[in-house]
Amino acid sequence: MTNYDILVVGGGPGGYIAAVTAAKYGFSVALIEKEPEQGGGLGGTCLNRGCIPSKTWLDNAETIERVKQASKRGIDAQVVNIDMPAMVKFKDRVVKRLSMGVGALLKSWNVALYNGTAVVHDLDNVVVTSAKDKENEIVLGCKRLILATGSRPATIPIPGADLPQVLTSDDIFNIQTIPPRLTIVGGGVIGVEMARIFSAFGSKVTIVEALPRLAPNLDEEIADALAKSLKSAKIAIKTGVKVEAIDPADGEEVSVVISNNGAEERIPSDVVLMAVGRAPNTDAFSELRLDMNRRFVKVDPNTLQTSHQDVYAIGDITGLSMLAHSASMMGERAAKVAVQSLNGSDSDEFYPFPIDYASIPSVVYGEPSAASVGMSQQAAEEYCAGNSLTLSIGRTIFGGNGRAVASGMGEGFVKILVASGDCQTRILGIHIFGPMASELINEASVLVNGTADVQRAASVVHAHPTFGETLSIALHDALGGSSHQPPKK
Ligand code: FAD
Numbered sequence: 304m305t306n307y308d309i310l311v312v313g314g315g316p317g318g319y320i321a322a323v324t325a326a327k328y329g330f331s332v333a334l335i336e337k338e339p340e341q342g343g344g345l346g347g348t349c350l351n352r353g354c355i356p357s358k359t360w361l362d363n364a365e366t367i368e369r370v371k372q373a374s375k376r377g378i379d380a381q382v383v384n385i386d387m388p389a390m391v392k393f394k395d396r397v398v399k400r401l402s403m404g405v406g407a408l409l410k411s412w413n414v415a416l417y418n419g420t421a422v423v424h425d426l427d428n429v430v431v432t433s434a435k436d437k438e439n440e441i442v443l444g445c446k447r448l449i450l451a452t453g454s455r456p457a458t459i460p461i462p463g464a465d466l467p468q469v470l471t472s473d474d475i476f477n478i479q480t481i482p483p484r485l486t487i488v489g490g491g492v493i494g495v496e497m498a499r500i501f502s503a504f505g506s507k508v509t510i511v512e513a514l515p516r517l518a519p520n521l522d523e524e525i526a527d528a529l530a531k532s533l534k535s536a537k538i539a540i541k542t543g544v545k546v547e548a549i550d551p552a553d554g555e556e557v558s559v560v561i562s563n564n565g566a567e568e569r570i571p572s573d574v575v576l577m578a579v580g581r582a583p584n585t586d587a588f589s590e591l592r593l594d595m596n597r598r599f600v601k602v603d604p605n606t607l608q609t610s611h612q613d614v615y616a617i618g619d620i621t622g623l624s625m626l627a628h629s630a631s632m633m634g635e636r637a638a639k640v641a642v643q644s645l646n647g648s649d650s651d652e653f654y655p656f657p658i659d660y661a662s663i664p665s666v667v668y669g670e671p672s673a674a675s676v677g678m679s680q681q682a683a684e685e686y687c688a689g690n691s692l693t694l695s696i697g698r699t700i701f702g703g704n705g706r707a708v709a710s711g712m713g714e715g716f717v718k719i720l721v722a723s724g725d726c727q728t729r730i731l732g733i734h735i736f737g738p739m740a741s742e743l744i745n746e747a748s749v750l751v752n753g754t755a756d757v758q759r760a761a762s763v764v765h766a767h768p769t770f771g772e773t774l775s776i777a778l779h780d781a782l783g784g785s786s787h788q789p790p791k792k
């Protein structure tokens with residue numbers, strides 16, 4: 304048996320950052336990852352079949368849309384021809400390059416890498432099985448264990464869910480032909496992003512969502528603007544409907560059978576994408592009998608410690624925030640807490656200040672994207688009412704932003720929620736629906752998470768002409784009015 308100070312199971316954005324963080328402090332660290340044996344690479348769901356494949360294809364989708372719009376700008380663009388197998392190959396090259404980068408990063412910090420599937424019996428008995436060498440199991444031991452096994456697509460138990468035409472995000476990035484009709488079950492983040500992609504590729508897309516509105520986690524005004532924008536891109540949206548079955552029909556097609564206000568409707572489809580959430584991967588360590596929070600591993604949200612004091616859980620398996628940057632942040636935190644417990648350090652660097660999960664930025668990508676950080680307007684209204692604070696809402700539209708209009712991207716708006724009254728002014732939330740929202744949200748995040756004085760932040764000069772000027776204008780608007788806008792009503 305080989306022993307390590309810290310052992311990490313899972314090489315996604317949570318696991319590899321945890322491993323590198325622990326190694327930086329001089330501890331012996333190993334990481335176990337099964338993906339390379341199954342045709343993928345390091346980097347987890349995010350890199351192999353999540354964030355990166357989807358953004359590679361979103362970029363293709365945006366390129367197509369821009370070429371289609373080019374004639375308005377005086378550019379006689381050629382007809383768009385899409386080569387789907389070539390798009391899959393390009394995506395594979397992007398993934399491989401980044402995945403190799405993760406491998407090089409681990410190597411540079413001397414993290415030992417075990418390719419295989421881990422089963423945790425206890426901390427002195429973590430068994431790694433390699434598909435290539437089933438006879439020879441490797442047994443590892445550790446002082447601290449960090450679990451980062453991620454998640455997989457959730458399924459719904461309806462007839463026809465296992466038909467070959469029914470795909471999940473695990474399969475769709477290898478599709479070789481563009482489906483003429485794509486029905487997406489689930490109007491959450493994956494549903495909306497894939498709808499944008501395949502609509503631009505030429506599919507007739509229908510989104511079927513159980514709840515009354517799309518992207519239910521977003522600020523309501525942003526979600527409404529997103530739905531309107533999808534509809535204007537000719538994406539059909541059916542909300543508040545129940546999916547009853549997927550019915551095999553004659554030939555290659557299937558029908559998604561829904562009940563809409565009690566009436567049965569059938570949606571003929573060539574491919575059905577299931578995007579109804581994700582389920583955590585917890586089988587590998589079930590013998591540890593950790594306390595659970597429904598299907599997710601229960602952790603202290605600040606230390607990421609599980610009910611076993613030497614075992615930490617991070618990323619999607621905690622269900623605290625199912626985002627890649629959240630997984631990495633949790634990985635860094637768990638590694639630092641584990642390092643501190645091993646060497647007894649109590650320096651400030653290791654102090655586990657509370658993590659504000661509500662202030663982690665999130666983006667529903669597309670063109671325009673919807674990006675948010677902090678409280679929704681509804682939550683801010685309740686918070687201010689409950690704390691005798693005054694809520695000011697600053698706004699601006701991209702239709703008034705020089706750079707956005709010049710780029711033909713004048714759709715959308717910025718909304719900033721500012722609370723004042725307790726001798727200080729604080730930004731509670733920023734919501735952006737518009738071009739470059741996924742980039743602008745990082746500045747927004749500094750504003751919401753920062754300790755900066757809001758008046759000082761408003762005086763920061765933004766370069767012109769840039770999309771980011773919208774943040775400055777909306778902040779001035781919240782604080783009494785912007786000289787770039789008509790008087791506030
Ligand atoms: P994972 O990335 O799932 O990694 C877990 C790893 O553990 C996997 O590599 C797995 O092979 C390995 N593993 C599991 N069990 C074992 C075992 N027994 N032995 C060895 N190895 C094991 N998030 C964003 O922030 N931005 C986005 O744009 C975004 N886009 C997404 C698009 C799609 C289509 C999907 C599906 C997800 C997207 N996400 C996005 C979410 C993001 O991918 C996840 O939140 C993130 O990958 C979670 O990281 P993790 O480290 O917890 O788990």
Ligand code: NAD
Pocket residue numbers: 459488489490491492493494496511512513514517518519544545546578579580581624625626665666667668
């Ligand atoms: P999600 O939770 O965002 O959305 C799932 C949607 O499916 C919900 O709106 C839900 O109401 C709906 N639904 C559930 N059961 C249904 C049914 N039977 N019929 C119709 N609709 C049903 O989940 P997702 O879109 O699968 O994404 C999974 C996770 O991956 C997300 O939580 C997100 O954190 C992460 N992700 C993030 C990004 C990003 O950051 N841009 C992109 C993709 C995925």
